[in-house]
Amino acid sequence: MKNKKMKIARVESDVSQEQLAEIVGVTRQTINLIETGNYNPSLKLCMAICKALNKTLNDLFWEE
Amino acid sequence: MKNKKMKIARVESDVSQEQLAEIVGVTRQTINLIETGNYNPSLKLCMAICKALNKTLNDLFWEE
DNA sequence: ACAAAAAGTAATTTATATTTGACATTTAGT
DNA sequence: ACTAAATGTCAAATATAAATTACTTTTTGT
Numbered sequence: 559m560k561n562k563k564m565k566i567a568r569v570e571s572d573v574s575q576e577q578l579a580e581i582v583g584v585t586r587q588t589i590n591l592i593e594t595g596n597y598n599p600s601l602k603l604c605m606a607i608c609k610a611l612n613k614t615l616n617d618l619f620w621e622e
Numbered sequence: 623m624k625n626k627k628m629k630i631a632r633v634e635s636d637v638s639q640e641q642l643a644e645i646v647g648v649t650r651q652t653i654n655l656i657e658t659g660n661y662n663p664s665l666k667l668c669m670a671i672c673k674a675l676n677k678t679l680n681d682l683f684w685e686e
Numbered sequence: 687a688c689a690a691a692a693a694g695t696a697a698t699t700t701a702t703a704t705t706t707g708a709c710a711t712t713t714a715g716t
Numbered sequence: 717a718c719t720a721a722a723t724g725t726c727a728a729a730t731a732t733a734a735a736t737t738a739c740t741t742t743t744t745g746t
Contacts (some may be wrong), residue, residue, distance in 0.1 A: 588734055598666045601683055615679035619665055649705055
């Protein structure tokens with residue numbers, strides 16, 4: 559289950575995986591895993607990513 | 623940082639910590655930790671809890 | 687076409703979420 | 717007051733998120 563919404567939001571904000579990683583305090587690989595693989599990030603990390611990209615949890619991580 | 627919103631939603635749904643734990647497939651202690659302590663649950667668990675309580679991520683876990 | 691930046695991926699290690707089991711405290715019903 | 721259910725909490729073990737290092741592939745710009 560790729561996270562396409564997060565990737566789109568990141569690209570729209572014009573930041574690279576590496577830049578986002580630095581902003582939220584994780585490594586580039588962690589960001590990449592969330593966008594590409596089946597990964598299960600922590601709530602804290604999800605929140606940090608949302609705030610960095612000016613989105614909410616529902617915007618980036620909610621699925622029906 | 624207690625999660626009061628989650629506790630309220632759970633009580634409104636009339637389920638105990640133990641029942642919710644069973645529904646989402648974790649132990650009672652994990653549910654208790656989320657409601658009481660400073661805890662950092664996984665996204666998957668947050669989603670499961672939201673669906674069990676008919677709420678969204680923003681409803682239960684978003685903070686500005 | 688070429689170089690550089692960005693993205694994908696894998697193996698191993700480290701940090702921490704979650705489990706397990708157990709016990710103490712609080713709450714609700716009679 | 718008494719009992720049972722629900723909740724709070726702790727220590728130790730296990731599972732897994734995240735870090736680290738390193739390498740390959742794609743994209744992008746010139």
